[in-house]
């Protein structure tokens with residue numbers, strides 16, 4: 001099936017700004033799904049609110065565009081009632097880890113089979129460039145005009161600590177790696193987190209004088225390195241990309257079925 | 268396996284937002300923006316069919332059609 005068969009062409013051109021990384025995530029995700037060969041009707045995409053969350057409108061799967069920070073809770077409900085479906089939950093950094101932070105850590109801990117994608121542009125794009133828990137110390141934003149004094153989360157470390165059974169990170173520059181990691185995350189049975197470092201040239205880029213979308217992509221290329229590389233030992237500031245955790249753990253819906261069986265037997 | 272040969276770049280002008288990502292990252296500098304800030308294949312003969320422009324396009328506006336693929340379709 002061609003990538004075009006997975007989208008709702010009638011809603012294009014999409015609303016994202018010129019050079020926005022969110023479209024590149026959509027592109028990479030469609031290629032991952034095409035490669036695995038999933039049927040459109042096997043997939044449910046659930047999103048919350050944000051520029052990134054608009055992604056669910058563009059794909060021709062079962063889709064739910066829900067409320068800010070709560071995409072994982074809606075996805076949990078769907079998965080509990082229809083465990084045979086593949087759940088994909090793309091979220092912005094604010095959606096996933098500001099308002100949705102508590103849902104995020106507990107979803108990771110539960111290990112229900114779904115793929116959480118954190119599209120991290122380090123800013124609230126949709127509402128005009130306010131800082132998020134991923135902006136980081138020293139960054140400029142609409143709400144930190146004299147620079148941000150909040151420190152950021154490390155999405156990978158947070159997800160590992162919260163118990164996610166698959167954790168990966170890549171960037172919009174690394175499109176082939178993006179499709180590869182997303183594919184493995186979707187196939188993985190358990191709670192998968194994929195952080196994709198993405199560019200918002202309109203707010204984060206402009207406010208932090210990072211240049212164009214192209215400059216921001218170059219920055220991802222120059223400042224990241226494959227996980228476990230020698231380059232990281234020489235330069236600890238490099239951000240690692242790749243798969244950090246991929247482990248087998250009891251899956252929530254399977255365990256729940258066992259509880260039902262146990263309850264039926266009365267022991 | 269034979270190297271794929273370029274048939275054409277299909278560029279959706281209505282979807283292209285002129286970000287230049289394809290122009291800049293093409294390893295062989297095949298693409299350029301036209302007067303209307305839309306991507307077009309200026310030097311298609313230099314295309315190596317790596318499809319990086321297609322994979323990186325934030326607007327899903329580029330498709331690199333190669334002969335092998337198009338023969339299958341036809």
Ligand SMILES: Cc1ncc(C[n+]2csc(CCOP(=O)(O)OP(=O)(O)O)c2C)c(N)n1
Nearest residue numbers: 050051052068092093094095123124125126
């Ligand atoms: C309950 C609630 N609080 C606040 C908002 C306002 N709001 C909309 S999107 C957003 C943040 C978007 O940032 P992010 O999730 O990073 O997505 P991006 O736009 O950057 O892709 C906020 C705070 C809302 N819609 N609902």
Ligand code: SF4
Nearest residue numbers: 016017020051125200
């Ligand atoms: S405001 Fe930022 S995140 Fe939103 S569409 Fe524009 S570039 Fe993308």
Ligand SMILES: [Mg+2]
Nearest residue numbers: 092093123125
């Ligand atoms: Mg954001």
